[in-house]
Amino acid sequence: MEALKEFVNILSGPQYSFTLTLIMFYLLMKYYRIIGTKKFAWGFVILMTPVYLWFMSDDVFRTIIATPDNIPISILLFSVFFFTWLTVHKAAINDERIEAGECPIEGLPENREKVWSWPNLVYNELFVIIAGTIFLIVWAIIFKAPLEEPANPTWAPNPAKAPWYFLGLQEMLVYFDPWMAGVVLPVFIIIGLVAIPYIDTNPKGNGYYTFSERKMAISCFMFGWLVLWIFLIIIGTFLRGPNWTFYGPFEYWDFHKVVAEANINLSEIIWIKMLGTTMPSNLIVREIFGIFVILAYFGISGAMITKKWGQDILEKTGKIRYYFFLFLVLFMATLPIKMYLRWLFTLKYIVALPEWELNL
Amino acid sequence: MSDKSIVDQVRETQVWKSIFRHGPPNNARNRAAIVAGNVFLHLHPIKLKKSGVQLGYTWCMGGLTFFIFLSLTVTGVLLMFYYRPTAEYAFNDIVALREHVPLGIMREIHRWGAHAMVITVWLHMFRVFMTGSYKPPREFNWGVGVILLVLTLLLSFTGYLLPWDQLAIWAITVGSNMAKATPFLGHGGPGATLAQIGDFILVSDKNDVRFQLLGGRFVGEPALLRFYILHCVFIPLVVGVLIAIHFWRVRKDGGISAPL
Ligand code: HEM
Numbered sequence: 309m310e311a312l313k314e315f316v317n318i319l320s321g322p323q324y325s326f327t328l329t330l331i332m333f334y335l336l337m338k339y340y341r342i343i344g345t346k347k348f349a350w351g352f353v354i355l356m357t358p359v360y361l362w363f364m365s366d367d368v369f370r371t372i373i374a375t376p377d378n379i380p381i382s383i384l385l386f387s388v389f390f391f392t393w394l395t396v397h398k399a400a401i402n403d404e405r406i407e408a409g410e411c412p413i414e415g416l417p418e419n420r421e422k423v424w425s426w427p428n429l430v431y432n433e434l435f436v437i438i439a440g441t442i443f444l445i446v447w448a449i450i451f452k453a454p455l456e457e458p459a460n461p462t463w464a465p466n467p468a469k470a471p472w473y474f475l476g477l478q479e480m481l482v483y484f485d486p487w488m489a490g491v492v493l494p495v496f497i498i499i500g501l502v503a504i505p506y507i508d509t510n511p512k513g514n515g516y517y518t519f520s521e522r523k524m525a526i527s528c529f530m531f532g533w534l535v536l537w538i539f540l541i542i543i544g545t546f547l548r549g550p551n552w553t554f555y556g557p558f559e560y561w562d563f564h565k566v567v568a569e570a571n572i573n574l575s576e577i578i579w580i581k582m583l584g585t586t587m588p589s590n591l592i593v594r595e596i597f598g599i600f601v602i603l604a605y606f607g608i609s610g611a612m613i614t615k616k617w618g619q620d621i622l623e624k625t626g627k628i629r630y631y632f633f634l635f636l637v638l639f640m641a642t643l644p645i646k647m648y649l650r651w652l653f654t655l656k657y658i659v660a661l662p663e664w665e666l667n668l
Numbered sequence: 669m670s671d672k673s674i675v676d677q678v679r680e681t682q683v684w685k686s687i688f689r690h691g692p693p694n695n696a697r698n699r700a701a702i703v704a705g706n707v708f709l710h711l712h713p714i715k716l717k718k719s720g721v722q723l724g725y726t727w728c729m730g731g732l733t734f735f736i737f738l739s740l741t742v743t744g745v746l747l748m749f750y751y752r753p754t755a756e757y758a759f760n761d762i763v764a765l766r767e768h769v770p771l772g773i774m775r776e777i778h779r780w781g782a783h784a785m786v787i788t789v790w791l792h793m794f795r796v797f798m799t800g801s802y803k804p805p806r807e808f809n810w811g812v813g814v815i816l817l818v819l820t821l822l823l824s825f826t827g828y829l830l831p832w833d834q835l836a837i838w839a840i841t842v843g844s845n846m847a848k849a850t851p852f853l854g855h856g857g858p859g860a861t862l863a864q865i866g867d868f869i870l871v872s873d874k875n876d877v878r879f880q881l882l883g884g885r886f887v888g889e890p891a892l893l894r895f896y897i898l899h900c901v902f903i904p905l906v907v908g909v910l911i912a913i914h915f916w917r918v919r920k921d922g923g924i925s926a927p928l
Binding site: 379388418422448459464469474661 | 783
């Protein structure tokens with residue numbers, strides 16, 4: 309048992325769990341018709357329940373999970389699983405119908421038929437209100453709202469964590485400087501979200517669940533939402549202890565865990581390790597390789613992607629839409645890329661200009 | 669008279685008729701009148717496509733979000749009776765709230781409701797995305813929604829500070845430290861050191877965005893007052909107005925989306 313727990317601890321490390329999440333995401337996108345069946349859902353529940361109970365039988369894990377402020381994340385997790393399955397389930401059914409030349413379920417005559425708001429809609433709302441009220445009251449009776457020591461500006465708790473819905477951003481601080489993780493990336497998330505309807509000109513899939521008619525849009529959105537946003541929140545909440553050090557789900561937060569971090573900048577790798585010289589004193593010369601890498605990433609890889617996959621969308625949606633979309637996707641991809649560069653090469657910054665507070 | 673049920677008798681009283689200007693919902697005309705004649709219900713269309721009513725389609729997530737927002741408003745007002753936003757009183761008022769107020773679960777409902785609203789608003793966005801409901805003619809309403817999402821997070825974030833305990837001030841410290849790194853506008857962000865005229869530093873910790881947000885260089889009493897006003901007055905008002913626009917547009921854009 310202990311060996312198994314040790315194994316789970318290691319497997320939960322960001323590098324492995326993120327890779328696993330990527331693989332799971334790929335499988336979800338590829339085999340969504342199987343995953344969307346009720347059989348699969350029940351199989352999953354039956355298989356995962358003992359695993360969950362086994363996790364919960366561990367004191368360390370239970371302490372973290374049952375912290376009142378962490379309850380919402382469990383709820384979030386369960387509802388994300390459920391609703392992701394539900395959309396996939398509905399999309400799979402509709403996709404099969406569409407392939408057979410039929411209309412999606414939502415378009416069947418009995419579903420297009422107009423019904424009275426009273427009682428149909430109003431009673432549904434009443435049901436939701438009652439269910440919501442009961443849920444909130446029960447939750448409020450079981451879990452007391454936390455209150456810690458009075459505020460003390462001279463003594464910082466360790467770890468000091470932002471509210472859970474921002475922990476994805478705080479977790480990004482491991483890989484990016486605050487100006488990226490805390491400002492630029494969130495701003496681009498907001499801009500990107502607002503821009504979605506103007507970028508995605510595909511008229512299909514408006515008003516019904518489908519996957520096959522909107523593969524590109526749905527995979528991009530789900531990647532950002534499940535693989536990046538939700539995943540990072542979970543790591544940040546459950547698996548980051550004192551000093552933002554990684555702790556496995558069964559690992560006690562003992563404050564003394566020291567992780568040797570010998571991260572190194574790209575400029576140091578090239579000038580010192582590869583060329584065997586000292587670092588040039590001119591800042592731009594010193595960082596020239598990193599600057600080139602960034603430009604090449606957006607320019608050359610952008611051009612290559614366009615050539616290989618993008619022509620179609622470029623023609624359909626026009627230049628502005630396409631290049632903006634490409635930019636957003638490449639920008640989103642910098643996060644996983646930076647994560648892997650850190651794990652594989654202990655790379656710290658691609659461009660390191662602490663003199664200007666500009667590190668990438 | 670005697671063969672009529674009690675319900676019908678009540679329906680015929682002058683009091684009842686003065687409040688509800690329509691008969692029982694047993695015919696088309698009355699059903700329409702109920703929805704159109706009530707200020708709350710008239711947010712709804714009188715009739716709508718069946719697919720738009722089904723819980724399996726909308727999950728009623730937007731509706732649930734709105735309901736939680738209303739619950740938070742009510743419980744929030746109750747909490748305001750007991751709470752004073754000063755460094756001297758804030759924490760003790762919360763302690764008093766949990767120790768001296770009988771049957772006090774208002775703070776719990778408010779706190780867990782705030783968390784729940786963040787979750788439901790995310791799920792609502794997820795549903796709207798998965799049904800492609802942001803596509804024309806609903807592009808603008810999607811944009812309104814994104815702003816609502818951001819404001820929901822900010823509401824939750826500003827409220828997090830108010831208990832004035834260790835959890836609160838350090839979470840807000842971590843969060844607001846990010847503002848310090850805003851390019852050009854934060855004193856620790858890229859470009860800030862470039863903005864200098866001679867020896868005079870334009871962007872410093874005494875005037876950058878974080879200072880404006882907190883009313884100081886750290887999370888202190890001015891920050892508490894700012895967050896209190898943002899949390900209890902400003903953001904809820906803006907959210908209220910935007911929700912009104914959001915609902916109006918759901919109707920004007922043709923109701924809940926359905927296959928064309
Ligand atoms: C405070 C937050 C919000 C509230 C109270 C709210 C409320 C609602 C309600 C009640 C509906 C009717 C249908 C339903 O219940 O699903 C709706 C529809 C809609 N919402 Fe929201 N919403 C919020 C945030 C958002 C967000 C974050 C987005 C997207 C980014 C969004 C985009 C839309 C769109 C496009 C529709 C039309 C859907 C359709 O026609 O199928 N809303 N909203």
